[in-house]
Amino acid sequence: MSQPSQALQIRTSDGIVFDVCLEVAQQMGLTHSWLQSERGDLKCSDGPDDDANVMPLNRVRSDIFKLVLDWCQAVQTVDTPLEHKEMLQHQRSLFQRILTESNATDSTIFELIIAADYLNIDGLLQAGTQHVADVINGCDSVEAIRERFHIMYEGEIDE
Amino acid sequence: MSSRKHKGAENIENLCPVARKRSTSKNSAVVAAAVSATKTSSLYEHTSSPSVLTFEALEEMGIGMLDSEESSSSALSAITLAVSTTSDENSNETTPCTSVPRMAHQQTRMSLNSTASTLDSSSVNNNTIIEVFCEESQERLLLQSAEKLHALAQAKRTALVSSECGSNSNSPSKRTRNPLATVTCNNQIESLLPPPPLQQTPLSLLPSTSKQALLRQKKPTATPPPPTTTPTTLTTRLGPTDNFFVYRTPSMSAHISSGINYFDRLSDEILLDIFKWLPKKTLLRIATVCRRFNCCARDETLWTRLDLGLRTLRPHALEQVVRRGVPVLRLAQADIQDPAFTCESSTDFQSRLQYLDLSLASISLSSLRTLLAQCRQLRKLSLEHAELNDEICFEISQNSSLETLNLSMASGITAQSVRQMMESLSKLNSLNISWTDLSADAVTALVTHIPSNVIRLNVAGCRRVLFDTHVATLQKRCPQLLELDLSDCNSLTPAALAAIMKFNSLEYLSVSRCYLIPAASFIELKKMTSLTYLDIFGMLSDAAMEVLEKQMPKIGINKFIHSSVGRPTVGTRRTSIWGLRTRD
Numbered sequence: 001m002s003q004p005s006q007a008l009q010i011r012t013s014d015g016i017v018f019d020v021c022l023e024v025a026q027q028m029g030l031t032h033s034w035l036q037s038e039r040g041d042l043k044c045s046d047g048p049d050d051d052a053n054v055m056p057l058n059r060v061r062s063d064i065f066k067l068v069l070d071w072c073q074a075v076q077t078v079d080t081p082l083e084h085k086e087m088l089q090h091q092r093s094l095f096q097r098i099l100t101e102s103n104a105t106d107s108t109i110f111e112l113i114i115a116a117d118y119l120n121i122d123g124l125l126q127a128g129t130q131h132v133a134d135v136i137n138g139c140d141s142v143e144a145i146r147e148r149f150h151i152m153y154e155g156e157i158d159e
Numbered sequence: 160m161s162s163r164k165h166k167g168a169e170n171i172e173n174l175c176p177v178a179r180k181r182s183t184s185k186n187s188a189v190v191a192a193a194v195s196a197t198k199t200s201s202l203y204e205h206t207s208s209p210s211v212l213t214f215e216a217l218e219e220m221g222i223g224m225l226d227s228e229e230s231s232s233s234a235l236s237a238i239t240l241a242v243s244t245t246s247d248e249n250s251n252e253t254t255p256c257t258s259v260p261r262m263a264h265q266q267t268r269m270s271l272n273s274t275a276s277t278l279d280s281s282s283v284n285n286n287t288i289i290e291v292f293c294e295e296s297q298e299r300l301l302l303q304s305a306e307k308l309h310a311l312a313q314a315k316r317t318a319l320v321s322s323e324c325g326s327n328s329n330s331p332s333k334r335t336r337n338p339l340a341t342v343t344c345n346n347q348i349e350s351l352l353p354p355p356p357l358q359q360t361p362l363s364l365l366p367s368t369s370k371q372a373l374l375r376q377k378k379p380t381a382t383p384p385p386p387t388t389t390p391t392t393l394t395t396r397l398g399p400t401d402n403f404f405v406y407r408t409p410s411m412s413a414h415i416s417s418g419i420n421y422f423d424r425l426s427d428e429i430l431l432d433i434f435k436w437l438p439k440k441t442l443l444r445i446a447t448v449c450r451r452f453n454c455c456a457r458d459e460t461l462w463t464r465l466d467l468g469l470r471t472l473r474p475h476a477l478e479q480v481v482r483r484g485v486p487v488l489r490l491a492q493a494d495i496q497d498p499a500f501t502c503e504s505s506t507d508f509q510s511r512l513q514y515l516d517l518s519l520a521s522i523s524l525s526s527l528r529t530l531l532a533q534c535r536q537l538r539k540l541s542l543e544h545a546e547l548n549d550e551i552c553f554e555i556s557q558n559s560s561l562e563t564l565n566l567s568m569a570s571g572i573t574a575q576s577v578r579q580m581m582e583s584l585s586k587l588n589s590l591n592i593s594w595t596d597l598s599a600d601a602v603t604a605l606v607t608h609i610p611s612n613v614i615r616l617n618v619a620g621c622r623r624v625l626f627d628t629h630v631a632t633l634q635k636r637c638p639q640l641l642e643l644d645l646s647d648c649n650s651l652t653p654a655a656l657a658a659i660m661k662f663n664s665l666e667y668l669s670v671s672r673c674y675l676i677p678a679a680s681f682i683e684l685k686k687m688t689s690l691t692y693l694d695i696f697g698m699l700s701d702a703a704m705e706v707l708e709k710q711m712p713k714i715g716i717n718k719f720i721h722s723s724v725g726r727p728t729v730g731t732r733r734t735s736i737w738g739l740r741t742r743d
Contacts (some may be wrong), residue, residue, distance in 0.1 A: 036559050058688050061338060095280055105423055106419075107419070107421065109421075109426065110422075110424060111422035113425065113429060114425065115427070117426070117428075117429055125429075125432065126432075129432040129433040129435075129436060130436050131430065132433050132469035133433050133434070133437050134436075136433070136437060136441060136445060137437065137438070141444075142444055142445075142447050144449050145444075145445065146448055146449070148416030149418075149420060149421065149422060150419060150420045150421075151420050151422065151448055151452075152415070152420065152449065153448070153449055
């Protein structure tokens with residue numbers, strides 16, 4: 001059995017390697033399945049430099065991944081198991097916090113959602129989609145929605 | 160260019176569904192031809208620039224026929240509704256509907272051109288001329304006493320005013336493009352009419368280009384409006400002249416096209432994830448944002464349930480709702496205005512409705528029939544207090560998966576209908592047919608044909624028509640009955656109790672106000688091991704009640720005032736029907 005290292009190494013699309021503790025990594029469905037498929041096979045105690053132990057993440061950039069990690073770690077620190085609704089709210093507020101802390105732009109928000117989908121992190125995906133939904137709700141009119149999100153209106157729409 | 164033009168023509172068709180329906184394809188071709196003909200010729204008259212300019216330039220400037228969708232179709236539907244219904248509001252005579260949209264199409268084309276040419280040119284003169292002939296045309300129009308045109312103008316004005324107030328900010332009619340508030344234009348108009356004299360002439364209705372050219376030549380001078388040369392204000396000032404278009408100013412559209420639309424990076428799945436958080440109103444609004452949103456917003460996973468209780472549904476609104484494919488629909492106490500369906504809709508469309516609550520809804524017989532004719536997958540249906548007839552009952556009976564049927568206090572149920580429903584609804588297990596004024600024949604039909612699956616039955620209120628023999632027959636048909644409500648069936652005698660005793664699984668029994676059954680006989684019921692609740696309201700004095708309670712300690716007596724058989728909403732759960740949530 002390979003050494004029970006507590007950290008998993010993940011390399012993002014721009015080549016930066018992150019050390020992620022296993023607990024956090026477990027939150028991500030993608031790493032979870034990766035761990036189960038690949039790491040289980042590795043018997044030899046290779047050094048940490050070994051490329052094979054680093055999980056590649058080709059679709060996520062480092063800055064986004066950092067935010068994802070922040071979120072996962074924050075969620076991790078919740079001790080008492082919350083009820084579903086409370087959990088949602090908590091995750092939402094975490095999400096908001098991360099956004100404001102990092103001066104997130106629209107690009108960041110959407111990248112986060114895409115990353116959450118790719119990494120298969122349900123909580124983050126819910127929080128992100130809720131956030132965007134709130135923004136949509138906040139727009140007063142259809143035109144406002146288009147302006148806010150730069151959506152081109154290209155043709156007749158049947159009601 | 161040609162493809163765009165084509166799209167344009169197509170779009171026009173979409174502007175007015177009514178026109179599309181009524182006019183033959185030949186007509187629409189004529190319209191399109193006429194329209195494009197007039198367009199090109201008028202262009203040559205006005206400006207020196209080639210006609211190529213119109214479409215291309217417009218597209219580039221981000222101005223299109225597009226926001227038209229919102230304002231135009233609502234405006235047009237406003238027109239058609241205003242015009243086609245004998246509305247006292249407008250105090251017009253009704254104009255044939257076909258003429259309205261055709262003229263509308265022409266007219267919108269006109270305004271499109273006028274704006275195009277205006278925007279294109281920088282000369283004030285051009286503006287003046289166009290403004291002038293607009294004014295001229297309006298004067299001409301008003302002078303013409305042709306009823307058609309007058310009605311049309313009126314309708315146009317109403318639509319226009321609504322679109323005007325919509326173009327700047329949100330008028331309620333525009334904000335929610337939902338079918339449930341199909342047209343509120345008419346109501347708004349009243350407060351806004353008559354248009355202030357200073358208002359830019361809203362009507363640039365031009366029947367023919369030759370006249371238009373004529374006018375232009377005739378009156379080169381008139382009080383021109385203050386020549387604001389910035390395109391922005393020009394456009395907004397001309398806003399009112401474009402009846403059905405909300406024009407984006409060049410600056411606004413530049414802003415939109417300069418930013419990145421991040422939604423393009425999201426998969427449809429994620430988009431649905433976002434949409435699922437939205438309340439229905441926003442969902443309908445967002446469906447008009449762009450084509451992709453429209454597709455996604457229609458996804459059936461977002462429309463699994465809908466609560467329209469206590470709402471008023473305008474004509475044809477119900478049809479739209481049903482067409483969304485909603486499986487769980489609550490329309491309790493809704494007011495469904497006629498006609499709820501257009502005449503084409505009754506053929507071949509199968510709705511996906513499975514759980515339908517129409518308790519206390521006001522709906523006409525024909526609308527109800529059309530609605531039910533489209534339902535073949537109903538599982539639970541409540542028509543409490545509804546007016547029924549044989550045809551409606553026939554449609555009900557065609558829903559072979561129906562499990563729960565609540566017809567309490569409904570009227571118009573004949574013996575034949577009862578028989579038909581009982582014979583066809585083989586999966587029925589909860590039936591509430593209380594207080595429906597059943598005839599003796601109907602009761603007989605009920606008990607002789609009732610499917611054996613029925614485990615909850617409420618036949619309360621069958622005064623003088625339900626006899627002991629019926630109960631006996633019922634027992635033979637449905638020996639597994641769990642709940643039986645026979646209250647107010649005052650022809651029942653103690654002999655009925657003998658039959659009742661044969662129900663081996665009966666848990667709940669009500670014989671309230673069956674005065675022919677003496678108090679002493681109730682003690683017999685103690686022998687029924689399964690019986691848990693007994694309602695005998697109005698039968699015993701308090702003292703006798705106490706005695707009985709002591710004698711039958713295991714049975715809850717008089718615990719339920721209201722029957723819950725088949726009822727969608729019971730107790731405090733106000734908006735869920737049969738345990739299914741309807742609110743978001």
